[in-house]
Amino acid sequence: MYTSEEVLRDAAATALLAPSIFNTQPWRWEVRDSALELRTDRSRQLAVTDPMGRMLTISCGLALHHALVALAAEGRRASVERLPDESDRGLLARITLAGVTEPADVRLRDAISRRHTDRRPFAETAVPDDVIDRLRTGAEARGVYLAELHADSLVRFQVTAARAGELDADDPAYQAELAEWTHRPADTRDGVTPATAVAPTPRKVPLRSFFPAGAEGLLPGPGHDGGARYLVLWTTDDTPADWLAAGEAMSAVLLETTASGLAASPMTDVVEVPASRALLHRLLDNLGNAQAALRIGVPATDEAAPPTPRRAAGDVIDTDR
Ligand SMILES: Cc1cc2nc3c(=O)[nH]c(=O)nc-3n(C[C@H](O)[C@H](O)[C@H](O)COP(=O)(O)O)c2cc1C
Incomplete structure (x- = not known):
């Protein structure tokens, strides 16, 4: 039997595959008191390219959505507070579990590990x-x-x-x-x-x-x-x-x-x-x-675009244990 903490930690681990500006992975996850918190990691902000932190925050939004898709596909109902603390703007979201439901977004969850940025020119076939x-x-x-x-x-x-x-x-x-x-x-x-x-x-x-x-x-x-x-x-x-x-x-x-x-x-x-x-x-x-x-x-070749590296879960996700 999975504990809530394990379910939340697994969702954060899946979210490590999210794309980010220059693959900076500018996020931290914390599993605390049955909640999963997403924080910015300002040490990974691009000072010249992204002085306002727009791309950093967008990247964290991608990680948040990846985590929510992972929970939905496991049949977990999630409650999300976005930017919940005005005095702590580094805290972008707090996710808590709110019961079980039918699995959803399974197609999207299955796409997470297959998705890679493809910079090659696409085919002449039109996107429907x-x-x-x-x-x-x-x-x-x-x-x-x-x-x-x-x-x-x-x-x-x-x-x-x-x-x-x-x-x-x-x-x-x-x-x-x-x-x-x-x-x-x-x-x-x-x-x-x-x-x-x-x-x-x-x-x-x-x-x-x-x-x-x-x-x-x-x-x-x-x-x-x-x-x-x-x-x-x-x-x-x-x-x-x-x-x-x-x-x-x-x-x-x-x-x-x-x-x-x-x-x-x-x-x-x-x-x-x-x-x-x-x-x-x-x-x-x-x-x-x-x-x-x-x-x-539409990709012009069957050869998949190559993946990029990701940091280890232990370096990005803090847990009490
Ligand atoms: C907010 C954001 C902005 C990005 N901007 C560009 C871009 O301008 N040009 C580009 O080729 N890729 C861009 N990317 C793709 C990232 O470089 C890519 O996601 C990252 O290197 C990780 O690789 P992956 O998407 O294959 O996992 C962007 C990604 C994000 C999330």
């Missing part, structure tokens, strides 16, 4: 509309909107992404931070590994380059992103609570994408670089606050 509908439903369940950048706005999105890439390329402090997180010693079990970086290749919309000089990286393969669709997650406000919700929504979108047999790569340089974010807001008709863009597509 019903998948986009399911992604939108998943995001809206967290109060987050999903806008699609259609053909008429794609040229302006291409300019927006290219501008972010140019400004980052000209910023030595950004380049130093990127180098730090793409050249990690193996024992840190974090960062973006060269095996997941894709060699430069012509594409419809440019992606942030993680490709280290002299590295082999991942071959781009036969795709040209012809069937890719470009989505933006946006919120009406722009507070830490919105960032957390955007992370939960992004997790719902990425896991549903994987469960549907498709692949994705987040594109957030367009949100991080203020000039690009302003362009993105104009693309959204200034309706709201862009939190992340995503490229979704």
